[in-house]
Amino acid sequence: MAGIYIHIPFCKSKCAYCNFFSLVSEKKIVEYVDALKKELVARKQYLGNEKVKTIYFGGGTPSLLPVKYIDEILGIVNDNFDLISNPEITLEANPDTINKEQLFDLKSLGINRISVGIQSFHDDDLKYLDRKHDSKHALQIIDDLKCVGFEKLTLDLIYGIPTLTEEKWNKNLDIFFSTGISHLSAYALTVEPKTILGQRIEKGDLQDVSEEETVRHYNILVERTKENGFEHYEISNFAKPGCRSQHNSIYWNDENYLGLGPSAHSYDGNSRQWNVSNLTKYIQLVNADIDADTDADMGRYYEKEILSKEDKFNEYVMTSLRTSWGCNVEKIERDYGKSYSDYFQKNVKKYLESGEMLKNFNTYHLTDKGMLFADGIAAELFL
Ligand code: SF4
Structure with a gap:
């Protein structure tokens, strides 16, 4: 089964x-x-005959999109794709761009999962990140979501913010656990040089992130989520049993997905494609392609890469090592051949010895310590 991602930029x-x-x-x-x-209509064949089990409105800020447009988009999806009877339909929201009335409307459309970008319950952290909501908004939206009664909720928090002390991080987690929400996405703050934050740090206007403090926050996170009955099922994702994100699990399970809108990525098992990251160009090129009405012209608003066997092996290693279900050598041998599984098993030895990986029958998992270096370890195991 497959998923549909819709980018609201x-x-x-x-x-x-x-x-x-x-x-x-x-x-x-x-x-x-x-x-x-x-684009939705033009790409209705992308997933072949696969049933669609998830729809995800991500962004950007999907909660900025008037509800009538969400309704129209869902109508088109419904008319053109084969949906299972109760698909997971997620919408990302920011605390300052949504209210109770909107939430009731979204629920009536069939949105059954809301993902809220809280990031922190402390105003100074929110200020550091330049978020436009404050801690009052953050608490208010949680009350509203509960009042409206969504089936599934998830919050995003960020750790490693220089203004976030260990005491404040613990307080954020206390508040999260007290909400009774069953899914948490917690990300380490990363500073990309081209972002506003990167430039402010470079100029010396803001304090830089400390790797040691980030590791301490991560250790607190892992320990406290475990104590509170959450499964650490992906590097940045924690869920109570039965409450994993079905949509994001598609990415980690090597399942197919169709991504729509500027910058959205799609995967069909053999190729990846990505739409142009420019709204004006996207609108122009989609319109030109549809008007041209030929498949030959459809490449103009996206680029496409056919994946080699090595690419697929590398993707499998990278995504599976991010998860609690890990990387299975029988699958590697079945899908890619014995030379690939031999290569993998030879190269993981040093991580077993360093305590960054564990072996359980034919499956290799990163330990909590290893998860911190997942990208680097995966890259070392690439062909
Ligand atoms: S991080 Fe902020 S600016 Fe970026 S997509 Fe989310 S809400 Fe928009």
Whole structure:
């Protein structure tokens, strides 16, 4: 089964650390929704006969999109794709761009999972990140979500912020656990040089992130989520039993997905493709392609890469090592051949010895310590 990702590239303002494709102006919303609907129809064959089990509105800030457009988009998805009877439909929201009335409307459309970018319950951390909400908004949205009664909720928190002491990080986790919400995505703050935050740090206007403090926050996170009955099922994701994100698990389980909108990625098992990261170009090119009405022209708003056997092996190693279900050598041998599984087993030895990996029958997992270096370890195991 497959998933559909829909990118909503609008934000109220740009957060200092943000490295996603989004625009602060909402001027082109109408044109954008029109192009998006055309892309949905034009790509209805992308997933073949696969049933769709998840739909995910990500961004940007999907909660900025008026509910009537979400309704129209879901209508097009429904008319053109084979959905299972109760698909997981997630919408990302920011505390300052959503209210109770909107939440009731979204629920009535069938949105059954809301992911909220809280990041911190402390105003000075939010200020450091240049988030536009404050701690009051953050607490208010949680009350509203509970009042509306969504089936599934998840919060995002960020650790490693220089203003976030260990005491404050513990307090953020206390508040999270007290909400009774069953899913948490917690990310280490990373500073990309081209972001506003990167530039502020470079100029010396803001304090840089400390790797040691980030590791301490991570250790607190791992310990406290475990104590509270959460499964650490992916590097940055923690869930109570039965509450994992079905949509994000598609990415980690090597399942197919269709991504729509500027900068969205798609995967069909043999190739990856990604749409242009420019809203004006996206709108123009989608319209030109649809008007041209030929498949030959469809490449113009996206680029595509056919994956080699080595690429697929590398992807499997990278994604599976991020998860609690780990990397299975029988699968490697079955899908890629014995030379690949031999190569993998020879190279993981040093990580077993260093305590960064564990072997359980034919499956290799990163330990909590290893998870901290997952990207580096995976890269060392690539062909
Ligand atoms: S709300 Fe999200 S996508 Fe928008 S600027 Fe902030 S971090 Fe980026």
